[in-house]
Amino acid sequence: MEKVVRDIVYGISLQKVIGSTEVTVEALTLDSRNAGAGSLFFAVAGTRFDGHDFIAKVIEQGCRVIIAEKEVAVPEGVTLIVTENSHKATGIVASNFYGEPSRQLKLVGITGTNGKTTTTTLLYNLFMQLGYKTGLLSTVVNKIGAETIPSTHTTPDPIALNALLAQMVDANCEYCFMEVSSHAIHQYRIAGLEFAGGVFTNITHDHLDYHNTFKEYLDVKKRFFDELPVTAFALTNIDDKNGRVMIQNTRAKVVTYAMKSPADYKVKVLENQFSGLVLNINGKEVWSRLVGDFNAYNLLTAYAVSILLGEEEEEVLRVLSSLESVEGRFQYFISESGVVAIIDYAHTPDALENVLKTIANIRTKNETLYTIVGCGGDRDKAKRPEMARIACELSDKVILTSDNPRSEDPNQIIEEMNAGVPGYHFKKTISVVDRKQAIKTAISMAEKGDIILIAGKGHEKYQEINGIKYDFDDRQIALELFEQMM
Numbered sequence: 457m458e459k460v461v462r463d464i465v466y467g468i469s470l471q472k473v474i475g476s477t478e479v480t481v482e483a484l485t486l487d488s489r490n491a492g493a494g495s496l497f498f499a500v501a502g503t504r505f506d507g508h509d510f511i512a513k514v515i516e517q518g519c520r521v522i523i524a525e526k527e528v529a530v531p532e533g534v535t536l537i538v539t540e541n542s543h544k545a546t547g548i549v550a551s552n553f554y555g556e557p558s559r560q561l562k563l564v565g566i567t568g569t570n571g572k573t574t575t576t577t578l579l580y581n582l583f584m585q586l587g588y589k590t591g592l593l594s595t596v597v598n599k600i601g602a603e604t605i606p607s608t609h610t611t612p613d614p615i616a617l618n619a620l621l622a623q624m625v626d627a628n629c630e631y632c633f634m635e636v637s638s639h640a641i642h643q644y645r646i647a648g649l650e651f652a653g654g655v656f657t658n659i660t661h662d663h664l665d666y667h668n669t670f671k672e673y674l675d676v677k678k679r680f681f682d683e684l685p686v687t688a689f690a691l692t693n694i695d696d697k698n699g700r701v702m703i704q705n706t707r708a709k710v711v712t713y714a715m716k717s718p719a720d721y722k723v724k725v726l727e728n729q730f731s732g733l734v735l736n737i738n739g740k741e742v743w744s745r746l747v748g749d750f751n752a753y754n755l756l757t758a759y760a761v762s763i764l765l766g767e768e769e770e771e772v773l774r775v776l777s778s779l780e781s782v783e784g785r786f787q788y789f790i791s792e793s794g795v796v797a798i799i800d801y802a803h804t805p806d807a808l809e810n811v812l813k814t815i816a817n818i819r820t821k822n823e824t825l826y827t828i829v830g831c832g833g834d835r836d837k838a839k840r841p842e843m844a845r846i847a848c849e850l851s852d853k854v855i856l857t858s859d860n861p862r863s864e865d866p867n868q869i870i871e872e873m874n875a876g877v878p879g880y881h882f883k884k885t886i887s888v889v890d891r892k893q894a895i896k897t898a899i900s901m902a903e904k905g906d907i908i909l910i911a912g913k914g915h916e917k918y919q920e921i922n923g924i925k926y927d928f929d930d931r932q933i934a935l936e937l938f939e940q941m942m
């Protein structure tokens with residue numbers, strides 16, 4: 457694909473243009489290591505590097521077009537476009553380059569601390585079953601119709617993102633459901649996209665390593681709704697006290713949903729068991745094999761989005777009932793000897809509390825509930841003591857272990873978790889650094905009817921230790937150990 461630079465820079469703030477914009481480019485890149493003849497390099501400042509430091513290098517490699525925030529001297533024959541915000545410009549130019557794919561399908565973005573993957577995946581499966589070719593951009597996987605594309609981020613960088621949307625358009629997808637992470641909003645990965653709708657799930661403690669304060673995290677999420685077009689809907693959870701904050705300044709059509717407050721879309725939980733939920737959604741009864749109150753919210757959200765996109769109520773409820781749980785989200789299985797294992801991606805205090813309360817609602821009190829939990833390295837440290845405290849308060853036995861330690865010392869992370877364990881709970885807590893060993897310990901202790909929650913890694917197929925990703929799959933390991941040990 458070849459594009460004239462003049463034709464793809466509309467919509468960005470042009471502060472200065474050095475050289476000609478009549479030249480062509482055939483690829484876009486944010487990374488100097490991929491920049492060469494024919495590519496357009498965006499210089500953006502990141503958390504570790506500043507792309508501006510690589511401008512001389514990309515020119516040396518043959519790159520002739522650069523978009524940057526700062527003016528630098530460039531040789532004859534090189535085009536330098538200086539813009540106010542090169543992160544934002546990357547999104548806008550990427551959208552232009554790929555033919556504004558977001559305008560050619562109905563794109564719905566879902567943001568919030570928890571529930572994004574579950575809700576987008578429910579919607580993807582729902583719309584596929586309704587007969588629409590549909591796209592999905594999620595933490596677990598990306599989809600273009602039935603085709604699977606591995607996912608590296610919750611929300612990809614703007615170039616990868618627009619390239620994926622363009623592939624969806626080429627494949628005749630009519631809808632795309634995507635997760636919008638707070639990092640993505642903050643880094644303008646979604647700049648230039650046109651959304652048909654935006655959804656807010658909830659906001660609780662996470663990523664305060666990145667966003668500094670809760671207020672900043674909240675403001676970033678809100679920006680997504682501030683920037684929705686007037687044609688879009690802004691669907692918000694008003695049981696969450698920040699649900700109203702999100703839509704304060706939006707131009708989009710505001711629609712509300714809730715379990716506890718008056719709202720446009722309402723859900724009541726009639727039954728909540730291991731076998732599934734019975735719900736009342738806007739007066740109609742619906743059964744789902746998903747488990748837990750939080751999934752009642754996710755199912756309600758999927759229902760509301762479908763109706764707002766023009767689908768028929770009865771049809772939506774029928775399909776909703778047939779949907780399976782999402783990989784690594786409250787996935788459970790029972791060993792031959794009757795021990796229940798639950799794999800769940802709960803990696804925030806709020807998610808962990810929700811999952812444990814869900815289990816508490818369903819279980820009888822005679823069995824023992826084991827929780828195996830760790831916290832990721834190089835991520836928000838404040839959640840470590842909190843998650844350990846919650847695990848202790850809501851389980852009978854807790855095994856603190858490693859999640860993805862990344863560059864940190866796993867023992868140190870466990871220490872920091874331990875600091876949150878109240879003295880009177882010391883006796884129920886043990887630490888086993890090796891995650892597989894931790895799972896083995898729980899399985900060897902558990903008896904018929906007992907429940908083992910393995911939290912934090914859900915669908916992940918690796919464990920990242922010191923920059924290396926080792927094969928690791930909670931579900932696979934639990935299944936194998938069940939076979940060996942029971």
Ligand SMILES: CC(=O)N[C@H]1[C@@H](OP(=O)(O)OP(=O)(O)OC[C@H]2O[C@@H](n3ccc(=O)[nH]c3=O)[C@H](O)[C@@H]2O)O[C@H](CO)[C@@H](O)[C@@H]1O[C@H](C)C(=O)N[C@@H](C)C(=O)N[C@H](CCC(=O)O)C(=O)O
Pocket residue numbers: 486487488489500501502503504505506507510608609610611612613614637638639640
């Ligand atoms: C903290 C964060 O979000 N980092 C993302 C960010 O990288 P960065 O700002 O650290 O970039 P950097 O490494 O400092 O480099 C700055 C610029 O210089 C360029 N560079 C760098 C080196 C070089 O030799 N040449 C060069 O050109 C880089 O390509 C980049 O454009 O921009 C990169 C390109 O878009 C992302 O890949 C990277 O994601 C990293 C891998 C990451 O782990 N991100 C996580 C935290 C994340 O985004 N998570 C959210 C979801 C979280 C959730 O909801 O739970 C997500 O959406 O996935």
Ligand SMILES: Nc1ncnc2c1ncn2[C@@H]1O[C@H](COP(=O)(O)OP(=O)(O)OP(=O)(O)O)[C@@H](O)[C@H]1O
Pocket residue numbers: 568569570571572573574575595610635657658750751753754784785786800801802803806807808810811914
């Ligand atoms: N609506 C919800 N409210 C609160 N907790 C939820 C909700 N839905 C799911 N959870 C819990 O949060 C965990 C993560 O869910 P999910 O993967 O759907 O969220 P996410 O927003 O995509 O997370 P991430 O930011 O890591 O991509 C689940 O395993 C479950 O424990």
Ligand SMILES: N[C@H](CCC[C@H](N)C(=O)O)C(=O)O
Pocket residue numbers: 610803831832833835859860912913916
């Ligand atoms: N998208 C989240 C996922 C966290 C998953 C957990 N297993 C961890 O590694 O901390 C993040 O990158 O912060």
Ligand SMILES: [Mg+2]
Pocket residue numbers: 572573594595596610635
């Ligand atoms: Mg997700």
